[in-house]
Amino acid sequence: METAPSKTLQKRQVIFLAVLLLLWEAGSEAIRYSMPEETESGSFVANLSRDLGLRVGELAARGARIHYKGNKQLFQLDKTTGNLLLYEKLDREGLCGATDTCILHFQLLLENPVQFFQAELQLTDINDHSPEFLEREMLLKIPENVQRGTVFSLKTAQDFDIGSNTIQNYTISTNSHFHVVTHNRGDGRKYPELVLEKALDREEQPELRLTLTALDGGAPPRSGTTTVHIEVVDINDNAPEFLQSLYEVEIPENSPLNSLVVVVSARDLDAGTNGNVAYALFQGDEVTQPFVIDKVTGEIRLKKALDFEVTRYYNVEIAATDGGGLSGKCTVAIEVVDVNDNAPELTMSTLTSSTPENFPETVVAVFSVSDPDSGDNGRMVCAIQNDLPFLLKPTFKNFYTLVTERPLDRESKAEYNITITVTDMGTPRLKTQHNITVLVSDVNDNAPAFTQASYTLRVRENNSPALHIGTVSATDTDAGANAQVTYSLLPPADPHVPLASLVSINADNGHLFALRSLDYEALRAFEFRVGAADRGSPPLSSQALVRVLVEDDNDNAPFVLYPLQNTSAPCTELLPRAAEPGYLVTKVVAVDGDAGQNAWLSYQLLKATEPGLFGVWAHNGEVRTARPLSERDAARHRLLVLVKDNGEPPLSASVTLHVLLVDGFSQPHLPPPEAEAEAAAAAPADPLTVYLVVALASVSSLFLFSVLVFVAVRLCGRGGAARAGRCSVPEGPFPGHLVDVSGTGTLSHSYQYQVCLSGGTGTSEFKFLKPILPNFSPQATGKEMEENSTVRNSFLFS
Numbered sequence: 001m002e003t004a005p006s007k008t009l010q011k012r013q014v015i016f017l018a019v020l021l022l023l024w025e026a027g028s029e030a031i032r033y034s035m036p037e038e039t040e041s042g043s044f045v046a047n048l049s050r051d052l053g054l055r056v057g058e059l060a061a062r063g064a065r066i067h068y069k070g071n072k073q074l075f076q077l078d079k080t081t082g083n084l085l086l087y088e089k090l091d092r093e094g095l096c097g098a099t100d101t102c103i104l105h106f107q108l109l110l111e112n113p114v115q116f117f118q119a120e121l122q123l124t125d126i127n128d129h130s131p132e133f134l135e136r137e138m139l140l141k142i143p144e145n146v147q148r149g150t151v152f153s154l155k156t157a158q159d160f161d162i163g164s165n166t167i168q169n170y171t172i173s174t175n176s177h178f179h180v181v182t183h184n185r186g187d188g189r190k191y192p193e194l195v196l197e198k199a200l201d202r203e204e205q206p207e208l209r210l211t212l213t214a215l216d217g218g219a220p221p222r223s224g225t226t227t228v229h230i231e232v233v234d235i236n237d238n239a240p241e242f243l244q245s246l247y248e249v250e251i252p253e254n255s256p257l258n259s260l261v262v263v264v265s266a267r268d269l270d271a272g273t274n275g276n277v278a279y280a281l282f283q284g285d286e287v288t289q290p291f292v293i294d295k296v297t298g299e300i301r302l303k304k305a306l307d308f309e310v311t312r313y314y315n316v317e318i319a320a321t322d323g324g325g326l327s328g329k330c331t332v333a334i335e336v337v338d339v340n341d342n343a344p345e346l347t348m349s350t351l352t353s354s355t356p357e358n359f360p361e362t363v364v365a366v367f368s369v370s371d372p373d374s375g376d377n378g379r380m381v382c383a384i385q386n387d388l389p390f391l392l393k394p395t396f397k398n399f400y401t402l403v404t405e406r407p408l409d410r411e412s413k414a415e416y417n418i419t420i421t422v423t424d425m426g427t428p429r430l431k432t433q434h435n436i437t438v439l440v441s442d443v444n445d446n447a448p449a450f451t452q453a454s455y456t457l458r459v460r461e462n463n464s465p466a467l468h469i470g471t472v473s474a475t476d477t478d479a480g481a482n483a484q485v486t487y488s489l490l491p492p493a494d495p496h497v498p499l500a501s502l503v504s505i506n507a508d509n510g511h512l513f514a515l516r517s518l519d520y521e522a523l524r525a526f527e528f529r530v531g532a533a534d535r536g537s538p539p540l541s542s543q544a545l546v547r548v549l550v551e552d553d554n555d556n557a558p559f560v561l562y563p564l565q566n567t568s569a570p571c572t573e574l575l576p577r578a579a580e581p582g583y584l585v586t587k588v589v590a591v592d593g594d595a596g597q598n599a600w601l602s603y604q605l606l607k608a609t610e611p612g613l614f615g616v617w618a619h620n621g622e623v624r625t626a627r628p629l630s631e632r633d634a635a636r637h638r639l640l641v642l643v644k645d646n647g648e649p650p651l652s653a654s655v656t657l658h659v660l661l662v663d664g665f666s667q668p669h670l671p672p673p674e675a676e677a678e679a680a681a682a683a684p685a686d687p688l689t690v691y692l693v694v695a696l697a698s699v700s701s702l703f704l705f706s707v708l709v710f711v712a713v714r715l716c717g718r719g720g721a722a723r724a725g726r727c728s729v730p731e732g733p734f735p736g737h738l739v740d741v742s743g744t745g746t747l748s749h750s751y752q753y754q755v756c757l758s759g760g761t762g763t764s765e766f767k768f769l770k771p772i773l774p775n776f777s778p779q780a781t782g783k784e785m786e787e788n789s790t791v792r793n794s795f796l797f798s
Helices: 018-027 048-052 092-096 673-682 687-715
Strands: 013-015 031-036 044-047 065-068 075-077 083-086 102-111 114-124 137-143 151-153 167-172 178-184 190-196 207-216 223-233 246-252 260-263 277-281 291-293 299-302 313-322 327-337 345-351 354-356 363-370 380-383 390-394 399-404 415-424 431-441 454-460 467-471 485-489 503-505 511-514 525-534 541-551 559-562 572-576 584-587 589-591 602-608 614-616 622-625 636-644 652-662 738-740 746-748 755-757 766-768
Touching (some): 031 044, 044 048, 065 075, 065 345, 092 102, 092 114, 102 345, 102 363, 167 178, 167 190, 178 207, 260 327, 277 291, 345 415, 345 431, 363 431, 390 415, 454 467, 485 503, 559 652, 602 614
Parallel strands (some): 031 114, 137 223, 354 431, 454 541, 572 652
Antiparallel strands (some): 044 083, 065 102, 102 114, 151 190, 260 299, 277 313, 313 327, 345 363, 380 415, 390 399, 485 525, 503 511, 525 541, 559 589, 584 622, 602 636, 614 622, 636 652, 738 746, 755 766
8 A cells, every 4th residue: 555655644554754753752751771681580670660650550450561572572570569570681792783782672561551661671791702713823924025014914803792891902922023003993893913023034933823812801801812823935025905995885685696796906016926916805704704705806796695684784804915925905895785675574462352342442452563674665554454443553663553443343243354464665565464353242232132022822722731832032132141041921011910820931942831721711812021131241131022812612512592491391482374484483592602613603403393394594593484384284393403613523502492383373482371370479579460460360250250150051060170370272172162261260262362471570461462263163063172282382581
């Protein structure tokens, strides 16, 4: 991603600018400590709680950590006491190399809330290294005619210490010809030169062996030695001389091997072998030196890959030696030029395994970025994807915090894959990507939700106890214990509903059970509420309405309301013989305690005295004549009617009807005299009734007495007493043309009256019906009347 430095700092892309670095450094001054190198591990460095002004225990409470580049562990922090201790021995030369000042920068990171403190530890040098020559012996060929005061270069020793602990002086073993002078280079290092004090004589002493000693300034001082082997050669007038005493060269660090660095050149004015020049590295460490020189041409080429981040400068001394043993020396100063060959590095300091939802600006990760390149090659851009609810925020130096931009919702997205991309500004641009996975931890912010707002359950009556009648289900979009749902029955709104004895619920799965057998006729429906609560803290809950409908099971047979059965005086229906087909004889009335199709009743004529004479309408129970009546039809008929419901299996009841055919009488409802007497006996005495009865009895007595006298005179004592309380037609032949009525008198045969007492009114009310007018011919006078069937009038209770 390319972003110009002039653009506004965006939420997901931050560029480290020099100004910002200066502001950070000015606003967060580092705490500085100092201690000698090679101090034993576990040694006390400082008390950070005291130095930073933090309370006791605050480091532990806020999750304090020590961060050093590359996550290398140099220190250990006692969070309880605040003491900073050394994790291991620290070697200044190993950590900082030849740098004069060795400062270790580290950070104290507090995670909750996030806060940084910059600290520095300066390692002071101790004299733990002795001077060391790279070669055990160096050879010098010196002509015998060399003048006194001539100077010869000697190879230097190395000492990794700094300051006064590094090499301070060179000495040579006692002799009569040479002494050593110690000089300072521009970088502070010292080098020796051998000075001739007395002329050499090859015939007297052809060679010398001297011991060169390098001494450092430590207390006590350390030293290193090498042997200087001097050969005295024949007269050689001129030593080789370089065209330049100093060659300055720049070479890119990514130069390929065997690349030409520079060509040095020296000349010798002598002739012959004394004028032949051979080039060599004066400081001849062929193992560590990344350069090689052609001894004939003086070409210096690259032998090993260069690394600007490791060594930026090289000072190479070149010696040119002629055939007579004389030599000259020059210095080649090589500067390594940085190229963008290092991708940025990202070091994760802390990373939370999960981030809670619903919390704004939560720190997810803390990390640092670095690039060992320089200039634009080391300037970096840090970014994440644009479609994520996260922000990168710079803290100080090269540290960033990855925070949430807004509260997260685990139910919407429970996991985020974030790619942190660090790109430098070099050419070509190099980048490093680091992938992290952020898990959103659950917070109990969702109540269980039922799959339905209300449930309707149907249960057939007469069920077995503990029958599973249905299931309610609720889901919770949270996770873990926050999503575990427990079901319960809520107290009913109507306290009269015995809910605890009707249903129960399984708390784990929401199964509902009927605790006892239900009766549709007693309880057709009931409602209650169930609750679903999660196990979060605090728990959240919801409710749903459950409506239970009890379905009819056809457990009630039809009940006949009319005509009444099992009575002492069954009702007899009177049917005139003159009735036309379809004449309504009576109607069977029945009910069924069930509901729905179980209560749909149908009527059927099962048996009749004379099949085909009567019919029953299937839907309303009306009994009607099916054909015209004739004189051949019997006077009495018995009908058996079946009443059946529409259940499965169907239930039924039967009723027996009595029908009496009469001539010219169309009133179908006459109760029998027995029923009239019973009703009269059961009726309570009423004063008005008593008066009426007494008055009627008196009038009737007079009337009947007159009739009896008249009958006695006419029939000469014939008569029959009828039982009191009955209205009947004599079964024998009529005596003459008179009829005895209740034994109290006689009436002409031309008028017979049937009297019915209406029970249930509370009064003795007489009902006079139509007269029955038998058609007797005059020729029948004096003969015995034809035997008639006894007529029992229907007794009707109102």
